[in-house]
Amino acid sequence: MKFEGxxxxxxxxxxxxxxxxxxxxKFEGxxxxxxxWKGKEYDxxxxxxFEGxxxxxxxxxxxxxxxxxxxKIVCEGEYLxxxxxxxxxxxxxxGTLKFESEYSNNKKINGxxxxxxxxxxxxxxxxxxxxxxxxxxxxxxxxxxxxxxxxKVKEYNRYGExKFEGxxxxxxxWKGKEYDxxxxxxFEGxxxxxxxWKGKIAKYSSDDLEFEGxLxxxxxxxxxxxFGKEYxxxxxxxxxxxxxxxxxxxxxxxxxxxxxLEFEGxxxxxxxxxxKAKIYGYENKIVFSGEIINGKKIRK
Numbered sequence: 001m002k003f004e005g006x007x008x009x010x011x012x013x014x015x016x017x018x019x020x021x022x023x024x025x026k027f028e029g030x031x032x033x034x035x036x037w038k039g040k041e042y043d044x045x046x047x048x049x050f051e052g053x054x055x056x057x058x059x060x061x062x063x064x065x066x067x068x069x070x071x072k073i074v075c076e077g078e079y080l081x082x083x084x085x086x087x088x089x090x091x092x093x094x095g096t097l098k099f100e101s102e103y104s105n106n107k108k109i110n111g112x113x114x115x116x117x118x119x120x121x122x123x124x125x126x127x128x129x130x131x132x133x134x135x136x137x138x139x140x141x142x143x144x145x146x147x148x149x150x151x152k153v154k155e156y157n158r159y160g161e162x163k164f165e166g167x168x169x170x171x172x173x174w175k176g177k178e179y180d181x182x183x184x185x186x187f188e189g190x191x192x193x194x195x196x197w198k199g200k201i202a203k204y205s206s207d208d209l210e211f212e213g214x215l216x217x218x219x220x221x222x223x224x225x226x227f228g229k230e231y232x233x234x235x236x237x238x239x240x241x242x243x244x245x246x247x248x249x250x251x252x253x254x255x256x257x258x259x260x261l262e263f264e265g266x267x268x269x270x271x272x273x274x275x276k277a278k279i280y281g282y283e284n285k286i287v288f289s290g291e292i293i294n295g296k297k298i299r300k
Contacts, residue, residue, distance in 0.1 A: 001018055001021060001026065002023070003016060003019075004016065004018075005031065006031075011033055013032060014030060014031060015031075027039055027042070035056055035057035036054040038052065038053045045071075047065070049065050049066065049067075050065075051063050055082070058082065058083075061078070061081065062078060063076075063077070068093050070093060072091070072094070073095070075088050075090050085103060086102070086103050096118075097114050099111055099112065099113055099114070100112045109125065111123075115156070115159075116159055116160070119137065119141070121156065122137070124146070127171055130171030130172065131146055132171055133146065133147055133148065138156060139156055149169065149171030150170070152168075153166070153168060157181070163178065164176060172193060175191060176191075178196070180204065185202060186201060186202050187199060187200070187202075188200045196215060196219055197217070198217065200213070201214070201223050203223070208231070208233050210230065210234070211229065211231070213226060213227055213229060214228060225244060225245065226242065227241070236254070239251060239252065239254065249266070250265065251264070251267075252264045257280070261278065262277065262278060263275055263276070263278075263279075264276055264277075265277075271295060274292060274294065
């Protein structure tokens, strides 16, 4: 990188200008003992991204801006004591305000969150990046207070779609209902450490119900634990029975083309293992009828 400026004792001291590898202005200002001290910094497109003071060559106090690939500002504000301590406004890629926040050690400590229509979603304090003390607003402006991470709330995404209603404990979901982007109920029950733990769950594929059942002991190894049902097109029942760690354990399996019961019994690693079976082929022909013992077919 090219530098033009003043030196003292072999180091940059005084006024100076630095250019990037494309010969465009990168920095102009003052140096002290070989390091940037105060000045203006530019990005590769020549846009001013920082103006202020430096400490040991790193940005310390001053005004800043960040841009996205569409040349829109996605963040603007000021550094208070380095880049990790800042007070800023953050925008999405379309220029809509998302947050007005103050950060300490790169974590939000207070601020405001907004819906896409500009109305406030949350205003208050954060702890460990979680809403801690403040007010949550629903799409109609109704207020839900949260104190020390606890309270009854309704949460909406930035588009105003309901995503959670229930209770918080220590800044995390404790019990309630969770919805997908189409506001369909996908979980109702209890949370552990903010994660779904036990209750009723549902999954959708596009507009069709794919699964409904129980969740026990968390989401690890799949969300299916306990009794559940699988569907085709949200109508045709494919399986009903028990699941363990997200896998079928025992139950009834129905033909994919809705031609009747295909298997009833136990599973091992998602395979039919012990039970009675009647399997259909083309033109509604039965290709197997009998028992499955230890995974092997035994005809009647």
